[in-house]
Amino acid sequence: MSLKKYEAFVRTVELGSLTRAAEAMGSTQSRISHVLSTLEEEYGFVLLRRNRSGIRLTEAGAMVLPKMQEILQKDRELTELIGDIRSADAGTVRLGAFTSVAVHWLPGMIRTFQSAHPKAELKMFNGDYHDMEQWLREGEVDLGFVTLPAPEGMRTIPLTQDPLVAIMPKNHRLAQLEEIPIQELGEDPFISLLQSSAHDIHRALDNAGVRPNIKFTTKDDYAILAMVEQGLGISIVPQLLIQGRTQNLAVRPLKPRASRTIALAIPEGKPLPVVEAFAQTAVAWVKEQSGK
Template sequence: MSIKKYEAFLKTAQLGSLTRAAEALHSTQSRISHILRELEEEFGFSLMQRSRGGIRLTEAGERLMPLMKEILQKQQELETLAADIREAEAGVVRIGVFSSVAVQWLPGMLESFQTTHPKAEVQILSGDYDDLDRWLQSGDVDLSFVTLPAPDGMQVIPLQVDSLVVILPRGHQLAKYEAVPIPELRSEPFISLRQSSNHDIHRALDKAGVQPHIRYSTRDDYALIAMVQQGLGVSIVPELLIGSRREGIEVRPLSPAATRTIALAIPSPDPLPVVSAFAETAVEWLKKNA
């Protein structure tokens, strides 16, 4: 039986008039009358009594009406869910990312996301922490990898705690420590990421009361590693940044230990399905691969 027939029955019962039901459904009175007759024939009994005062439901019609309402509601839920699935599969998601995540995590996450959402379009915006905060606030990205604390007003999904580590040229004297005391870095030539890229590192140094002797500064994470490899100085970086790039350097934890927490920030309280789908994929990928 057609859902349209149930809709015609319920609208006529609600309004008590074929004419008003036809107007509400953008149809004609004769068409609605024909639909109701077909429905009664299919059931094999009368659903409505017609009189000059309008239309009243028969006892059978009264008994069937709640179930028809439920069927229509389920049909609407089904259509909404199907639309959400289509949108999630074919929508656009704009992702903000900083370099360590872009290199170490994002390719694997995108491979997994592509498997389940082959029609989705992904746009990647790479930047430093300040860039990402600005893009979240302006709506230029749908979600972004950030380090906590995230900008106010965001949905936040914590992903992983990442240690900050000291990187030293191979054979450096501070490599004798299992964990390098932060004050030992005070007199070393220090290679720094620009302020907008290293909020977490500056917090760790400030907490230890250390003002490093900055010899070089750069926005390029991997240029920094190359400079340490060349013996130009020492630095503090997130462990995720290093990955397998350990040739020519010594890597040691800090004492006291310092960390950053990587998270996903979503500016919209009601993100598009494709955005939520990527966030779920990212979380699941990390559970399997981190």
């Protein structure tokens, strides 16, 4: 299939003469005439009748004309799309995020990103740390929010340090303290995320030699907040998680301090420009928020 041949035929019909078609294509009348003759030989039927008064479509020519016009239009659209993808103006970003980031960061990041890249599409996958590592390794997502250290084979972009804090009912005995020695968290009923969802928290407890009295385990971050509010136990959570949810909770920093490093992870290789563009937006957005 030769798009140039199609263009020669369509231009000749639309402009009404070989001469004008040649001028529009930067060619010569004889060259356009030769191209049309070659096309007719390939098809085995006549497309145009040529005489002194001009050109006239044959019945067969009238039948193929709209199809050729459609093909040329699709080619123009494809060329435009390729240019958009190369310039990060289009394409799909498959993004993995855990709950606290999905709730408190992504809406703002996505709004900022889409204002600059309105043709881009985002698909969000919400899961825990284990899900994120698996999706990144298997290519299910183009980039994902993780906590360091990240799985091997990933390029990581650190974003922020998110403190871990103790949460408890407001009438809890420990709520009187300005900071909570982590060793004090070993006796009370403890509400825990699954190990795969909270390795930063379990690492902080292990480093302090604390074995919490785990009474409830859940995969849902916000279920922990609700259970603590109801007096069912205490917990350790990332500070980002409780943003806007402290009305019915006592929140205290840990002693010694502990935190998680939130980062973006991108599989090694050459991602689409639109993926890199989202990563740059995320970095700039977090930096702007931390400066407020």
